[in-house]
Amino acid sequence: xxxxxxxxxxxxxxxxxxxxxxxxxxxxxxxxxxxxxxxxxxxxxxxxxxxxxxxxxxxxxxxxxxxxxxxxxxxxxxxxxxxxxxxxxxxxxxxxxxxxxxxxxxxxxxxxxxxxxxxxxxxxxxxxxxxxxxxxxxxxxxxxxxxxxxxxxxxxxxxxxxxxxxxxxxxxxxxxxxxxxxxxxxxxxxxxxxxxxxxxxxxxxxxxxxxxxxxxxxxxxxxxxxxxxxxxxxxxxxxxxxxxxxxxxxxxxxxxxxxxxxxxxxxxxxxxxxxxxxxxxxxxxxxxxxxxxxxxxxxxxxxxxxxxxxxxxxxxxxxxxxxxxxxxxxxxxxxxxxxxxxxxxxxxxxxxxxxxxxxxxxxxxxxxxxxxxxxxxxxxxxxxxxxxxxxxxxxxxxxxxxxxxxxxxxxxxxxxxxxxxxxxxxxxxxxxxxxxxxxxxxxxxxxxxxxxxxxxxxxxxxxxxxxxxxxxxxxxxxxxxxxxxxxxxxxxxxxxxxxxx
Amino acid sequence: xxxxxxxxxxxxxxxxxxxxxxxxxxxxxxxxxxxxxxxxxxxxxxxxxxxxxxxxxxxxxxxxxxxxxxxxxxxxxxxxxxxxxxxxxxxxxxxxxxxxxxxxxxxxxxxxxxxxxxxxxxxxxxxxxxxxxxxxxxxxxxxxxxxxxxxxxxxxxxxxxxxxxxxxxxxxxxxxxxxxxxxxxxxxxxxxxxxxxxxxxxxxxxxxxxxxxxxxxxxxxxxxxxxxxxxxxxxxxxxxxxxxxxxxxxxxxxxxxxxxxxxxxxxxxxxxxxxxxxxxxxxxxxxxxxxxxxxxxxxxxxxxxxxxxxxxxxxxxxxxxxxxxx
Numbered sequence: 001x002x003x004x005x006x007x008x009x010x011x012x013x014x015x016x017x018x019x020x021x022x023x024x025x026x027x028x029x030x031x032x033x034x035x036x037x038x039x040x041x042x043x044x045x046x047x048x049x050x051x052x053x054x055x056x057x058x059x060x061x062x063x064x065x066x067x068x069x070x071x072x073x074x075x076x077x078x079x080x081x082x083x084x085x086x087x088x089x090x091x092x093x094x095x096x097x098x099x100x101x102x103x104x105x106x107x108x109x110x111x112x113x114x115x116x117x118x119x120x121x122x123x124x125x126x127x128x129x130x131x132x133x134x135x136x137x138x139x140x141x142x143x144x145x146x147x148x149x150x151x152x153x154x155x156x157x158x159x160x161x162x163x164x165x166x167x168x169x170x171x172x173x174x175x176x177x178x179x180x181x182x183x184x185x186x187x188x189x190x191x192x193x194x195x196x197x198x199x200x201x202x203x204x205x206x207x208x209x210x211x212x213x214x215x216x217x218x219x220x221x222x223x224x225x226x227x228x229x230x231x232x233x234x235x236x237x238x239x240x241x242x243x244x245x246x247x248x249x250x251x252x253x254x255x256x257x258x259x260x261x262x263x264x265x266x267x268x269x270x271x272x273x274x275x276x277x278x279x280x281x282x283x284x285x286x287x288x289x290x291x292x293x294x295x296x297x298x299x300x301x302x303x304x305x306x307x308x309x310x311x312x313x314x315x316x317x318x319x320x321x322x323x324x325x326x327x328x329x330x331x332x333x334x335x336x337x338x339x340x341x342x343x344x345x346x347x348x349x350x351x352x353x354x355x356x357x358x359x360x361x362x363x364x365x366x367x368x369x370x371x372x373x374x375x376x377x378x379x380x381x382x383x384x385x386x387x388x389x390x391x392x393x394x395x396x397x398x399x400x401x402x403x404x405x406x407x408x409x410x411x412x413x414x415x416x417x418x419x420x421x422x423x424x425x426x427x428x429x430x431x432x433x434x435x436x437x438x439x440x441x442x443x444x445x446x447x448x449x450x451x452x453x454x455x456x457x458x459x460x461x462x463x464x465x466x467x468x469x470x471x472x473x474x475x476x477x478x479x480x481x482x483x484x485x486x487x488x489x490x491x492x493x494x495x496x497x498x499x500x501x
Numbered sequence: 502x503x504x505x506x507x508x509x510x511x512x513x514x515x516x517x518x519x520x521x522x523x524x525x526x527x528x529x530x531x532x533x534x535x536x537x538x539x540x541x542x543x544x545x546x547x548x549x550x551x552x553x554x555x556x557x558x559x560x561x562x563x564x565x566x567x568x569x570x571x572x573x574x575x576x577x578x579x580x581x582x583x584x585x586x587x588x589x590x591x592x593x594x595x596x597x598x599x600x601x602x603x604x605x606x607x608x609x610x611x612x613x614x615x616x617x618x619x620x621x622x623x624x625x626x627x628x629x630x631x632x633x634x635x636x637x638x639x640x641x642x643x644x645x646x647x648x649x650x651x652x653x654x655x656x657x658x659x660x661x662x663x664x665x666x667x668x669x670x671x672x673x674x675x676x677x678x679x680x681x682x683x684x685x686x687x688x689x690x691x692x693x694x695x696x697x698x699x700x701x702x703x704x705x706x707x708x709x710x711x712x713x714x715x716x717x718x719x720x721x722x723x724x725x726x727x728x729x730x731x732x733x734x735x736x737x738x739x740x741x742x743x744x745x746x747x748x749x750x751x752x753x754x755x756x757x758x759x760x761x762x763x764x765x766x767x768x769x770x771x772x773x774x775x776x777x778x779x780x781x782x783x784x785x786x787x788x789x790x791x792x793x794x795x796x797x798x799x800x801x802x803x804x805x806x807x808x809x810x811x812x813x814x815x816x817x818x819x820x821x822x823x824x825x826x827x
Contacts, residue, residue, distance in 0.1 A: 306713055330715040344713055347706040349773040358703055359714040367695050411714075 005033050006069055008166050008197040009054070009085075014063030016049055023049045024060070025221040031166060031197040036188060038200045038208045041218035042241055042458065047201055050218070051168055054199070055087040056080035068165065084165030088155050088172065096144035101126035103143050104158045129157055134190060149180035153187055160191070167191065168199045173207060185211050203291055203495050205234055217241055234492075242458075242487040252438065252463060255445050258282030262419060262450055264303065267312030273298045274474045276312075280450045285441060287465030287485075288454040290494045295474040296454045297339065300421045304336035305329045316419060330359060335417040337408060339424040339454075345408040346396055353378050353392025355407055359415050381410035385436050402433030409440065420444060421452040426460060438464060458487050470494050525767040528818060529782045533789065540793045547796055554675055560788035561677035562587075562743075564781070565736035566752075566759035567766075568688050569729040571780045573633075574763055575692070576725045577705035577772030581637040582622060583759055585644035586730055587752025590615035590737035592648050595657035595747025604663050611741075612734040618644060619730020623723035648749045657747040666743030677739045684732070689777040701725060705772025761808070762787055765815040786811065 009031040016024040024046045031037050041047050052058045053065070059075040066072065067083045094103040101123045110122035126139035135153050143151060152172050159167055169188070173181045188211055192198050202208055208215055215232055217224040217240040224240045262280040267273060273295050280286055288296045301307040303314065305323040314321045316332070323329045329336070338344040347355055357374035364370060375392035382389065387406045389399055396404060405425070412420070422441070426434040441464065445451055455461050461468055462485050470478040470493040478493040540547040566583055573580045594611030598604065622640055626633045668676040692698035700721050703711040712718050736755075741747055766783025768775030787808060794804045 304713075325715075325717070326713050327715040327717055336713065338713060343707075344709050347703060347710060347773065349706045349769075350702070358699075358710070361696050361699050361703070362715055364696055367697070369694060369696050369699050 007032050007066075008068055010064075010066040012064040014053065014060045014065060016053065016058060016060050023221050024053070027063075027218070027221075027223045029216060029223070031199060033165075033195045033197055034192050035213045036192050036198045036200055036211050038202065038212040038215045039218065040202065040205070040208060040215060040237060040241060045218040045241070046221040047218055048170075049221075051087060051170060051199070051201070054080065054085060054166075054168060056085075081162070084163055085168065086159035086162060086164040086166070087168040087170065088152070088159065089170045094143055094151075094155065094158070096142070098143060099123075099140050100130075100137055100143055100146070100154050101139040103154055104129065104139075104161050106158070108162060125161075126157075129161055133157060133160070133187065135187070147180060149183040152184055156187060156191060160196075164196060166197045166199070168201075170201045171203065172200075173202065173204065181207070205237060205495055208232070208237070209234075235488075238488055238491045242491065252442055255283050255442065257284050257466065258448060261317060263313075263315040265313040265315070267299060267302050267309055267314075269298070269302060269307065269310045272307070272474070273302060273309075276476055278469060278476065278479070280452075282448045282450055283445045284466050285445050285451045285453055285464055287461040287468040288452055288471065289456060289458070289461055289468060289490060290471035290477075292456070294471040294494070296471050297423055298474070299471070300336055300423055300452070300454060303329075303421065304334060306336065327362070330362070330415055330417070333416070333418040334421070335359070335412045335415055335419070336421045337412050337423060337425060339427060341405055341408050345411075346404060348395075348397045350396065351393045352387075352389050352396050352399070352407055355396050356381075356392070356411050356414065359411050363415065377414065378410065381406075381413070385409065385440050402429035405429050406433065406436065409437065413440075413444070418449050419452075420449055421454070423454045424456065425453065426455075426457065434460075458490055461485070461490065462487065525815075525818070526776065526779045526782060529766065529779065529786060529815075533782060533786055536786075536789055536793065540789075540796070543793075544796050547793065550673070552792070552796075554673060554678065556785075556788045556792045557678035557681070558675035559792065560784050561675070561681040562736050562740045563755060563758055563762060563787065564681045564784045565684055565732060565739065566755045567762035567780050567784050568684060568777070569732040569736075570756075570759040571763035571766070571768045571775055571777070572688065572692070572701060572732075573725060573729050574760070574768050574770060575705045575772060575775045576701045576722065577708060578626065578633040578722065578725065579637065579760075579770075580622060580726060580729055581634065581756060582618065582641045582644055583729075583733060584753040584756035585641050585648065586615055586618045586733045587737040587740060587755060588749055589618065589644045589648040589651070590734045591741040591751050592651045592657065592747045592749055594738065594741055595659050596651050598660040598663065599657040599747075604660050607660070607663075608738055611737060612731070615730045615734030615737060616727060617730075619727040619733075620723065622730070623726030626726065627719040627722050645749070645753070652747065652749045654749065659741060659746060663742050664745075666739045666741070677743065680735070680739060684735070685777055685781055688732075692777060697721070697724065702773060705774075707773070758787060758808075761812045765812060783815075 007030045009029065011027065011029040013026045013028055014024060015022065015026055027046070027050065039047050039050065049058065053060050053075070056075045056077040056079055064071065067085065070083070094106065104126050105122050110118050110125055112118040112121070123139045130137050130139060133153070135157070137146065137150050137153065143154060146154065156167065172184050185207060188198060188200065200211060209232065212229040212232070214226060214228055215237065216226045217237060219241060227236070258281055260279055261282045265277050266275045267277070268275045276295070276299055288299070290296050298307070302309040302312070303323070305325045305328055308324065314323060321332050323332060323334065342348065347358060353371060353375040356378045357369065357371065360374065361369060378392055381387060385406050387410065388403050396407060399407065425437050429437070441451060441453065453461070453464060465485065466482055468480045468485050468490065469476055470480070470490060472494055480489060546552060566587065570580065570583055590611045593614045594607040597607035597610055622637055625636045625640065629636055666677055670676060670679060692701065700711070700716050703714065703716055704718055704721060708718055737752060740751060744751060762784040763775065763780050764770065764783070765786060766775065766779030766781070768780060790807060790811065791804055794807060
């Protein structure tokens with residue numbers, strides 16, 4: 001980093017809100033040539049909004065943004081790309097069937113004087129570029145044959161080929177192993193040496209230590225602090241990332257837990273989940289957390305039979321339960337309320353009542369369904385969890401996210417399951433709806449159901465869970481009792497690198 | 502936090518009607534009424550009872566096939582072997598009758614062949630995990646080849662007693678028309694009120710959510726293709742008895758019109774939506790228009806153009822009516 005140079009990006013007091021909710025609040029930021037500037041913060045801290053403004057997808061409500069001294073007034077992805085700001089999103093891969101060279105020059109083809117594709121020249125140019133990045137990648141190999149870190153390198157090469165001055169990397173190591181991670185970090189350093197400014201977003205603090213010249217912490221849309229790479233410590237960053245007022249937490253009522261009722265023994269699947277075991281009691285709400293891809297959703301899918309496991313045993317009560325498909329799971333009183341409700345939970349073409357009985361079809365006696373009966377039963381849920389809808393025939397796509405989620409919950413509760421897995425039950429829904437969901441979960445626990453709540457929302461985990469299990473790299477790394485649940489503890493286990501390696 | 506209300510998200514058509522499908526069926530009904538009134542003014546031969554039953558007879562086989570097509574499309578699939586299954590099933594029965602088998606045996610064999618074709622289609626779609634479009638495109642050629650082997654390219658005379666396709670009840674109502682109406686009612690009840698019907702919609706609407714809701718996707722897909730073929734087998738028998746002889750391309754041309762009838766009737770090609778009422782009106786529209794054009798002595802090539810324009814127009818209207826992505 002060289003502060004004597006003019007900044008590549010200079011942002012003053014930038015704010016952005018969506019329908020009354022401020023997601024970015026008075027943020028100022030600088031990026032200098034050759035600097036790796038890390039951006040850290042919890043989910044919802046405003047990182048992705050920040051990136052989207054810089055890449056031209058959003059227009060800020062107020063604030064000044066200068067790119068290489070030029071005041072930006074018009075926000076369009078194309079404008080920002082032409083200014084040399086290139087964004088590489090996590091797990092956004094290029095065309096896996098095409099060669100490395102073709103990917104690098106996609107849309108900006110290398111042509112001969114006659115205007116036709118010149119593949120030989122293209123390959124040569126790609127080779128030169130890759131060599132200059134000190135990468136040993138064959139430009140004529142198919143991208144699909146490369147490993148994850150090489151694919152990322154190709155994406156970076158593509159950005160350089162398009163004359164990038166600023167590179168925004170959004171969790172580039174999200175799906176990487178250790179060696180691949182090292183590779184990517186060293187490329188990032190090398191690229192920075194060329195005078196390119198890099199904004200690096202990561203949940204992994206160990207990476208931040210390795211690569212950052214400066215670190216900026218965002219929390220609830222505000223900039224909390226900016227540190228030089230040399231002054232940061234893990235504790236300091238986590239404290240800045242957390243630091244929330246405790247009144248925001250939901251206060252739940254305590255429930256007496258019953259006997260041990262469930263045991264998961266050695267659930268595993270190659271490349272998906274390492275051997276995992278735990279036990280649960282009746283009336284317990286067990287929180288599961290960890291980064292996306294750490295194994296929590298994977299575990300839920302294995303339990304529910306949505307993905308076939310390589311091995312493992314499930315005991316409910318004293319009975320061993322065999323589940324090889326969601327169909328069997330439902331029959332055995334297990335349900336999974338998936339995270340992506342629109343993609344995996346709802347039938348958007350159809351009405352509220354139609355959706356409500358969609359997991360109940362197999363439970364109707366005989367060959368017929370009884371929609372009227374279903375609609376009547378839906379009305380009970382409409383009252384119980386405050387679903388705001390014009391009625392059972394209203395098409396579900398016209399409900400708000402929170403109400404859609406409540407219909408999904410009602411759909412699953414109607415199957416009368418005992419073991420309920422909630423995957424991010426309050427993601428993307430407003431505070432009022434969140435409280436309704438919490439109340440419902442407590443109510444279920446009181447009835448002796450046993451509940452897993454997978455969540456990335458730490459205040460939610462702390463408020464709701466009797467116990468929290470933290471997963472990392474497809475394993476359980478910690479099992480914390482209610483008394484010891486703290487935001488710092490959870491973050492330390494799930495993203496901290498040093499303590500548990 | 503206050504949630505901003507956005508009333509503009511709901512289209513006017515869906516505020517009046519329960520949903521888009523109902524809105525499209527309504528428009529279809531309006532179109533039908535307009536054409537019928539216009540034809541009544543244009544020619545006095547249209548509204549005669551004989552002509553109306555004639556229309557019913559003319560659309561009977563198309564209607565039966567369109568029911569099968571609609572069911573498969575609602576489940577998110579497509580069956581391009583539709584026409585060739587009719588040909589193969591019909592020719593199997595015809596060949597047996599031609600060789601002196603009894604009507605009962607021949608009809609049974611024709612139906613069994615149809616069902617086997619459907620079973621095979623379903624199994625291949627499930628096992629290959631490939632697009633049903635490609636699988637059934639390939640199988641279309643296979644069934645066509647087998648049909649040619651069965652007939653040897655000849656026109657096969659059927660048993661003289663096999664004439665129910667030309668029979669009329671009380672000397673006025675054509676029997677195929679009655680069969681069509683009965684099948685429409687059965688399919689209507691199945692799709693609307695049975696668990697199997699509900700699963701068909703669920704798989705077509707969102708197969709991942711359907712799987713996670715405990716629906717056995719593969720098994721049901723095989724059922725769907727097999728039931729479709731069973732329906733086509735019935736269509737083949739009606740067609741065969743009406744034609745009086747079997748030939749290897751007897752059903753081939755029905756495929757496109759059957760799919761067209763379903764789509765005009767509001768069945769969405771991506772699956773999940775559509776109703777039997779719509780299909781009935783869609784097929785009726787095709788039938789009335791070709792009947793009208795015949796009565797008005799419009800040359801047949803213009804008829805092709807007209808049907809094509811209606812298909813494109815119907816899809817156009819249904820897509821414009823749909824909500825655009827932001």
